[in-house]
Amino acid sequence: MKLYTYDPAPNPRRLQLFLDYKGIEVDTVQIDMLKQQQFEETFRKINPMCTVPALVLDDGTVLTEVIGACVYLDEVFPERPLMGSTPLEKAQVISWNHRLYNSLFHAIAEVFRNGNPAFANRALPGPMEIAQIPQLVERGKQRMEGAWRMMDRALARQPFLAGEHFTFADIDLLVCIDFARWIKESVPEECSHIQAWLPRARAAVEQ
Known part of the structure:
Protein backbone atom coordinates (compact mmCIF):
# COMPACT_ATOMS: atom_id res chain seq x y z
CA MET A 1 0.00 0.00 0.00
CA LYS A 2 0.98 3.61 -0.50
CA LEU A 3 -0.57 6.60 1.24
CA TYR A 4 -0.66 10.04 -0.36
CA THR A 5 -1.33 12.52 2.41
CA TYR A 6 -0.53 15.85 4.02
CA ASP A 7 0.06 15.42 7.74
CA PRO A 8 -1.11 18.84 9.04
CA ALA A 9 -4.55 18.68 7.39
CA PRO A 10 -7.59 17.38 9.33
CA ASN A 11 -8.74 14.61 6.97
CA PRO A 12 -5.25 13.11 6.62
CA ARG A 13 -4.88 13.29 10.39
CA ARG A 14 -8.04 11.24 10.88
CA LEU A 15 -6.53 8.40 8.87
CA GLN A 16 -3.05 8.74 10.38
CA LEU A 17 -4.37 8.48 13.94
CA PHE A 18 -6.28 5.37 12.86
CA LEU A 19 -3.12 3.85 11.39
CA ASP A 20 -1.02 4.76 14.42
CA TYR A 21 -3.53 3.29 16.88
CA LYS A 22 -3.59 -0.01 15.02
CA GLY A 23 0.17 -0.07 14.42
CA ILE A 24 -0.15 -0.17 10.62
CA GLU A 25 2.89 1.09 8.74
CA VAL A 26 2.32 2.37 5.22
CA ASP A 27 4.70 3.84 2.64
CA THR A 28 3.79 7.54 2.66
CA VAL A 29 4.13 10.38 0.17
CA GLN A 30 3.46 13.93 1.36
CA ILE A 31 1.37 16.11 -0.97
CA ASP A 32 2.08 19.68 0.12
CA MET A 33 -1.26 21.47 0.04
CA LEU A 34 0.36 24.83 0.80
CA LYS A 35 2.14 24.48 -2.54
CA GLN A 36 -1.11 23.16 -4.11
CA GLN A 37 0.56 19.91 -5.11
CA GLN A 38 -2.85 18.22 -4.94
CA PHE A 39 -3.68 19.95 -8.23
CA GLU A 40 -0.56 18.83 -10.07
CA GLU A 41 -1.09 16.42 -12.96
CA THR A 42 0.92 13.61 -11.37
CA PHE A 43 -1.42 13.54 -8.37
CA ARG A 44 -4.57 14.09 -10.45
CA LYS A 45 -3.78 10.79 -12.15
CA ILE A 46 -3.95 9.11 -8.75
CA ASN A 47 -6.97 11.01 -7.43
CA PRO A 48 -8.87 13.19 -9.92
CA MET A 49 -10.75 14.72 -6.99
CA CYS A 50 -7.49 16.40 -5.92
CA THR A 51 -7.99 15.57 -2.24
CA VAL A 52 -5.87 13.86 0.38
CA PRO A 53 -5.55 11.33 1.81
CA ALA A 54 -5.57 8.77 -0.99
CA LEU A 55 -4.72 5.19 -0.10
CA VAL A 56 -3.48 3.07 -3.02
CA LEU A 57 -3.90 -0.65 -2.37
CA ASP A 58 -1.55 -3.34 -3.66
CA ASP A 59 -3.92 -4.18 -6.53
CA GLY A 60 -4.05 -0.53 -7.63
CA THR A 61 -7.43 0.30 -6.09
CA VAL A 62 -7.48 3.86 -4.76
CA LEU A 63 -9.51 4.71 -1.64
CA THR A 64 -10.05 8.46 -1.46
CA GLU A 65 -12.55 8.68 1.42
CA VAL A 66 -11.23 8.36 4.96
CA ILE A 67 -14.20 6.36 6.20
CA GLY A 68 -13.84 3.86 3.34
CA ALA A 69 -10.12 3.42 3.99
CA CYS A 70 -10.77 2.86 7.69
CA VAL A 71 -13.50 0.27 7.09
CA TYR A 72 -11.14 -1.61 4.75
CA LEU A 73 -8.14 -1.43 7.09
CA ASP A 74 -10.15 -2.52 10.13
CA GLU A 75 -11.18 -5.67 8.25
CA VAL A 76 -7.70 -6.44 6.92
CA PHE A 77 -5.99 -5.63 10.24
CA PRO A 78 -8.55 -6.73 12.86
CA GLU A 79 -6.32 -6.25 15.91
CA ARG A 80 -7.39 -3.31 18.10
CA PRO A 81 -10.67 -2.77 16.23
CA LEU A 82 -11.79 0.81 15.79
CA MET A 83 -14.95 0.29 13.73
CA GLY A 84 -16.76 -1.92 16.26
CA SER A 85 -16.66 -5.66 16.95
CA THR A 86 -20.36 -6.58 16.67
Whole structure:
Protein backbone atom coordinates (compact mmCIF):
# COMPACT_ATOMS: atom_id res chain seq x y z
CA MET A 1 0.00 0.00 0.00
CA LYS A 2 0.98 3.61 -0.50
CA LEU A 3 -0.57 6.60 1.24
CA TYR A 4 -0.66 10.04 -0.36
CA THR A 5 -1.33 12.52 2.41
CA TYR A 6 -0.53 15.85 4.02
CA ASP A 7 0.06 15.42 7.74
CA PRO A 8 -1.11 18.84 9.04
CA ALA A 9 -4.55 18.68 7.39
CA PRO A 10 -7.59 17.38 9.33
CA ASN A 11 -8.74 14.61 6.97
CA PRO A 12 -5.25 13.11 6.62
CA ARG A 13 -4.88 13.29 10.39
CA ARG A 14 -8.04 11.24 10.88
CA LEU A 15 -6.53 8.40 8.87
CA GLN A 16 -3.05 8.74 10.38
CA LEU A 17 -4.37 8.48 13.94
CA PHE A 18 -6.28 5.37 12.86
CA LEU A 19 -3.12 3.85 11.39
CA ASP A 20 -1.02 4.76 14.42
CA TYR A 21 -3.53 3.29 16.88
CA LYS A 22 -3.59 -0.01 15.02
CA GLY A 23 0.17 -0.07 14.42
CA ILE A 24 -0.15 -0.17 10.62
CA GLU A 25 2.89 1.09 8.74
CA VAL A 26 2.32 2.37 5.22
CA ASP A 27 4.70 3.84 2.64
CA THR A 28 3.79 7.54 2.66
CA VAL A 29 4.13 10.38 0.17
CA GLN A 30 3.46 13.93 1.36
CA ILE A 31 1.37 16.11 -0.97
CA ASP A 32 2.08 19.68 0.12
CA MET A 33 -1.26 21.47 0.04
CA LEU A 34 0.36 24.83 0.80
CA LYS A 35 2.14 24.48 -2.54
CA GLN A 36 -1.11 23.16 -4.11
CA GLN A 37 0.56 19.91 -5.11
CA GLN A 38 -2.85 18.22 -4.94
CA PHE A 39 -3.68 19.95 -8.23
CA GLU A 40 -0.56 18.83 -10.07
CA GLU A 41 -1.09 16.42 -12.96
CA THR A 42 0.92 13.61 -11.37
CA PHE A 43 -1.42 13.54 -8.37
CA ARG A 44 -4.57 14.09 -10.45
CA LYS A 45 -3.78 10.79 -12.15
CA ILE A 46 -3.95 9.11 -8.75
CA ASN A 47 -6.97 11.01 -7.43
CA PRO A 48 -8.87 13.19 -9.92
CA MET A 49 -10.75 14.72 -6.99
CA CYS A 50 -7.49 16.40 -5.92
CA THR A 51 -7.99 15.57 -2.24
CA VAL A 52 -5.87 13.86 0.38
CA PRO A 53 -5.55 11.33 1.81
CA ALA A 54 -5.57 8.77 -0.99
CA LEU A 55 -4.72 5.19 -0.10
CA VAL A 56 -3.48 3.07 -3.02
CA LEU A 57 -3.90 -0.65 -2.37
CA ASP A 58 -1.55 -3.34 -3.66
CA ASP A 59 -3.92 -4.18 -6.53
CA GLY A 60 -4.05 -0.53 -7.63
CA THR A 61 -7.43 0.30 -6.09
CA VAL A 62 -7.48 3.86 -4.76
CA LEU A 63 -9.51 4.71 -1.64
CA THR A 64 -10.05 8.46 -1.46
CA GLU A 65 -12.55 8.68 1.42
CA VAL A 66 -11.23 8.36 4.96
CA ILE A 67 -14.20 6.36 6.20
CA GLY A 68 -13.84 3.86 3.34
CA ALA A 69 -10.12 3.42 3.99
CA CYS A 70 -10.77 2.86 7.69
CA VAL A 71 -13.50 0.27 7.09
CA TYR A 72 -11.14 -1.61 4.75
CA LEU A 73 -8.14 -1.43 7.09
CA ASP A 74 -10.15 -2.52 10.13
CA GLU A 75 -11.18 -5.67 8.25
CA VAL A 76 -7.70 -6.44 6.92
CA PHE A 77 -5.99 -5.63 10.24
CA PRO A 78 -8.55 -6.73 12.86
CA GLU A 79 -6.32 -6.25 15.91
CA ARG A 80 -7.39 -3.31 18.10
CA PRO A 81 -10.67 -2.77 16.23
CA LEU A 82 -11.79 0.81 15.79
CA MET A 83 -14.95 0.29 13.73
CA GLY A 84 -16.76 -1.92 16.26
CA SER A 85 -16.66 -5.66 16.95
CA THR A 86 -20.36 -6.58 16.67
CA PRO A 87 -22.96 -5.63 14.06
CA LEU A 88 -24.55 -3.18 16.50
CA GLU A 89 -21.22 -1.62 17.50
CA LYS A 90 -20.27 -1.20 13.85
CA ALA A 91 -23.58 0.51 13.14
CA GLN A 92 -23.11 2.82 16.11
CA VAL A 93 -19.56 3.78 15.13
CA ILE A 94 -20.51 4.51 11.52
CA SER A 95 -23.54 6.49 12.69
CA TRP A 96 -21.42 8.62 14.98
CA ASN A 97 -18.79 9.18 12.31
CA HIS A 98 -21.47 10.31 9.88
CA ARG A 99 -23.07 12.55 12.50
CA LEU A 100 -19.75 14.10 13.48
CA TYR A 101 -18.62 14.69 9.93
CA ASN A 102 -21.90 16.25 8.81
CA SER A 103 -22.32 18.44 11.85
CA LEU A 104 -19.14 19.46 13.65
CA PHE A 105 -16.46 18.82 10.99
CA HIS A 106 -18.46 20.55 8.23
CA ALA A 107 -19.34 23.45 10.52
CA ILE A 108 -15.68 24.12 11.28
CA ALA A 109 -14.81 23.78 7.59
CA GLU A 110 -17.54 26.29 6.69
CA VAL A 111 -15.98 28.88 8.95
CA PHE A 112 -12.42 28.10 7.87
CA ARG A 113 -12.92 27.97 4.10
CA ASN A 114 -15.41 30.82 3.80
CA GLY A 115 -13.63 33.22 6.12
CA ASN A 116 -10.01 32.71 5.12
CA PRO A 117 -8.74 34.88 2.22
CA ALA A 118 -6.32 32.09 1.26
CA PHE A 119 -9.33 30.04 0.15
CA ALA A 120 -10.84 32.57 -2.23
CA ASN A 121 -12.49 30.52 -5.00
CA ARG A 122 -11.58 27.34 -3.07
CA ALA A 123 -14.47 27.27 -0.62
CA LEU A 124 -14.87 23.52 -1.12
CA PRO A 125 -12.14 20.90 -1.57
CA GLY A 126 -11.68 19.40 -5.00
CA PRO A 127 -10.77 20.49 -8.53
CA MET A 128 -13.60 23.01 -9.05
CA GLU A 129 -13.35 26.71 -8.26
CA ILE A 130 -16.10 27.49 -5.74
CA ALA A 131 -16.67 31.03 -4.49
CA GLN A 132 -16.69 31.78 -0.79
CA ILE A 133 -19.99 32.66 0.88
CA PRO A 134 -19.16 34.95 3.84
CA GLN A 135 -22.57 34.32 5.48
CA LEU A 136 -21.59 30.69 6.00
CA VAL A 137 -19.01 31.78 8.57
CA GLU A 138 -21.72 32.78 11.04
CA ARG A 139 -23.86 29.77 10.15
CA GLY A 140 -20.89 27.48 10.75
CA LYS A 141 -20.36 28.96 14.20
CA GLN A 142 -24.03 28.42 15.05
CA ARG A 143 -23.85 24.82 13.84
CA MET A 144 -20.76 24.25 15.99
CA GLU A 145 -22.62 25.33 19.14
CA GLY A 146 -25.30 22.73 18.60
CA ALA A 147 -22.82 20.03 17.63
CA TRP A 148 -20.67 20.48 20.74
CA ARG A 149 -23.74 20.08 22.92
CA MET A 150 -24.90 16.99 21.04
CA MET A 151 -21.52 15.33 21.68
CA ASP A 152 -21.60 16.44 25.30
CA ARG A 153 -25.01 14.84 25.88
CA ALA A 154 -23.80 11.55 24.39
CA LEU A 155 -20.70 11.51 26.59
CA ALA A 156 -22.84 12.08 29.68
CA ARG A 157 -24.21 8.56 29.19
CA GLN A 158 -21.08 6.58 28.27
CA PRO A 159 -17.27 6.84 28.42
CA PHE A 160 -16.81 7.08 24.64
CA LEU A 161 -18.99 8.35 21.82
CA ALA A 162 -20.12 4.97 20.49
CA GLY A 163 -20.26 3.20 23.85
CA GLU A 164 -17.83 1.52 26.21
CA HIS A 165 -14.85 1.36 23.84
CA PHE A 166 -12.60 3.88 22.13
CA THR A 167 -13.41 3.91 18.40
CA PHE A 168 -12.86 5.84 15.22
CA ALA A 169 -15.72 8.11 16.29
CA ASP A 170 -13.54 9.33 19.16
CA ILE A 171 -10.65 9.90 16.77
CA ASP A 172 -12.92 12.08 14.66
CA LEU A 173 -13.96 14.13 17.68
CA LEU A 174 -10.31 14.59 18.67
CA VAL A 175 -9.50 15.83 15.18
CA CYS A 176 -12.47 18.19 15.24
CA ILE A 177 -11.31 19.70 18.53
CA ASP A 178 -7.86 20.35 17.07
CA PHE A 179 -9.35 21.59 13.76
CA ALA A 180 -11.46 24.11 15.69
CA ARG A 181 -8.26 25.77 16.87
CA TRP A 182 -7.59 26.73 13.25
CA ILE A 183 -10.53 29.13 13.55
CA LYS A 184 -9.67 30.10 17.14
CA GLU A 185 -12.56 28.12 18.61
CA SER A 186 -12.59 25.51 21.38
CA VAL A 187 -14.92 23.21 23.29
CA PRO A 188 -17.25 25.35 25.43
CA GLU A 189 -16.34 25.23 29.10
CA GLU A 190 -19.87 24.17 30.00
CA CYS A 191 -19.49 20.98 27.93
CA SER A 192 -18.07 19.22 30.98
CA HIS A 193 -18.55 15.71 29.63
CA ILE A 194 -16.37 16.43 26.58
CA GLN A 195 -13.81 18.01 28.89
CA ALA A 196 -13.79 14.82 31.03
CA TRP A 197 -13.63 12.60 27.92
CA LEU A 198 -10.67 14.44 26.41
CA PRO A 199 -7.89 13.01 28.62
CA ARG A 200 -9.36 9.50 28.23
CA ALA A 201 -9.34 9.82 24.46
CA ARG A 202 -5.85 11.30 24.27
CA ALA A 203 -4.55 8.54 26.53
CA ALA A 204 -6.09 5.93 24.19
CA VAL A 205 -4.36 7.26 21.08
CA GLU A 206 -1.04 7.49 22.92
CA GLN A 207 -1.05 3.84 24.06
